[in-house]
Amino acid sequence: MADETTPVAELKRAIRRFAEVRQWEPYHSPKNLVMALASEVGELCDLFRWMTADESVAAANDPELRAAIADELADVANIVMLLSSHTGIDLSEAVAAKLVKNALKYPAPT
Numbered sequence: 001m002a003d004e005t006t007p008v009a010e011l012k013r014a015i016r017r018f019a020e021v022r023q024w025e026p027y028h029s030p031k032n033l034v035m036a037l038a039s040e041v042g043e044l045c046d047l048f049r050w051m052t053a054d055e056s057v058a059a060a061n062d063p064e065l066r067a068a069i070a071d072e073l074a075d076v077a078n079i080v081m082l083l084s085s086h087t088g089i090d091l092s093e094a095v096a097a098k099l100v101k102n103a104l105k106y107p108a109p110t
Contacts, residue, residue, distance in 0.1 A: 008092050012081045015078050030086055033086060036079050037080065037083065040075040041076055043072050044073065044075075047059070
């Protein structure tokens with residue numbers, strides 16, 4: 001799988017199926033998912049906590065650290081996709097709409 005070829009819907013189905021077969025659905029209320037998201041973002045932050053800006057730029061060049069960053073990014077993405085699924089919010093539409101809002105709010109320099 002690669003970003004360029006994997007649809008968001010396919011990932012969301014796989015993540016939802018993963019949770020369903022483990023019978024985790026009762027625990028996946030929007031509130032619980034947001035709390036889990038905050039926890040996972042905290043774990044990602046912890047990887048970068050004491051790095052300088054330059055160290056953070058180079059972090060993905062270290063194979064062990066790169067794997068840890070990838071794991072935490074995946075945890076964050078999984079929960080974001082579960083949350084969008086459980087709230088009925090189309091993630092692709094939400095991102096596209098927010099880009100339009102941000103373009104108006106933060107116009108590019110001319």
